[in-house]
Amino acid sequence: MRLAALTLFHIRLPLQQPFATSRGVLSAREAILLRLQGEGLEAWGECSAGSVPGYTPETLVAAWDWYQALARRWLGQVLPHPADFIAAQAEALRRQPMAVAGWEMALWDAWGQVHGQSLAALLGARRPKVTAGVVMGVKPSHAALCAQAQAYLRQGYRRLKIKIKPGYDVQPVAALRACLPAGFPLQVDANGAYTSVQADELLRLDAFSLQMIEQPFSSTDWEAHRALQARLDTPLCLDEGFQTPAQAAAALQAGVCRAINVKPARLGGLTMALEVVRVAKACCPQALLWVGGMLETGLGRAASLALAALDAFALPPDISASARYYPQDVITVPFCLDAQGALTVPSAPGLGVRVDWDNLQRFTLRKLEFRA
Ligand code: MG
Secondary structure, X not given: OEOXXXXXXXXXXXXXXXXXXOOEEEEEEEEEEEEEEEOOEEEEEXXXXXXXXXXXXXXXXXXXXXXXXXXHHXXXXXXXXXXXXXXXXXXXXXXXXXXXXXXXXXXXXXXXXHHOOEHHHHHOOOOOEEEOOEXXXXXXXXXXXXXXXHXXXXXXXXXXXEEOEOOEOHHHHHHHHHHOOOOOOEXXXXXXXXXXXXXXXXXXXXXXXXXXXXXXXXXXXXXXXXXXXXXXXXXXXEOOOOOOHHHHHHHXXXXXOOEEEEOHHHHOOHHHHHHHHHHHHHHOOOOEEEEOOOOOOHHHHHHHHHHHOOOOOOOOOOOOOHHHXXXXXXXXXXXXXXXXXEEEOOOOOEOXXXXXXXXXXXXXXXXXXXXX
């Protein structure tokens, strides 16, 4: 596709309910949506960077500037295959992987539409449906936690994850184990809130048959993870704690973790996510791989779902129905759970979803357009 126009949309999408993690409370999600147009087609990407540094140092402001540079570079040119684009982005991948991921997602959408193939098919995914997982933020009481968990079960979710932090770990997990069906798949995520001196508190979580404990320590503290994993039956999972495919393999080989959260936005996009899967499976066939989320809109959700449909991902992803996070999404047909608690992987060419213009315009803070 020859790029005739690029439009950037900085959006702010209100959340269904405030989302609390060990890092703070979020009441709306900002993102940049980018639209590439050419040859009668339009392709979409999403940048999930934060409005301020937090989960990672990257911000939407930096991505907004970088996309303007990409517009100058690519307007009037034939867009490359996403993997070829990524091969030339070594520095940007280090500096702003979420911005890279947003542009690369639009390239996949364009490539799929030009060649009449769904994104899932392009990635090599075969499963038509993916069992959904749901994440719960920190709740004010155990009663509220259990009520919310049971509501999600009634909606059909088959795996729960809760955010934990020091002082909010063993007790909420015990409360959930008491109110959920025996053996219900449950995992926890600390977003690096613990230090190694608090390792004994995390050891107590071994009694609850959790699927995994995600990123208990700082992203740079591999040694604390390795030491805890050696004492723990529950698999530890790295999320923020690795950035590249080589680091994922090194962490698994060194016993730093047994599970890897493959989050395309954080890794620089789908090409890099595929590479993480390839190297992790090559070095450690037993590694538990699964797809994480960044509270994506329906556009990013469609891309993540296509990835999560790969056979390599044995565990449910952090991909929920649109309504879990957003009362109104930017796509015309929101993602909904079926009777088995699964989401249907889009099968139309490219991302396979369409933008709801009324909603997009309602939630756009600023817009910038470039034409060849
Ligand atoms: Mg995480």
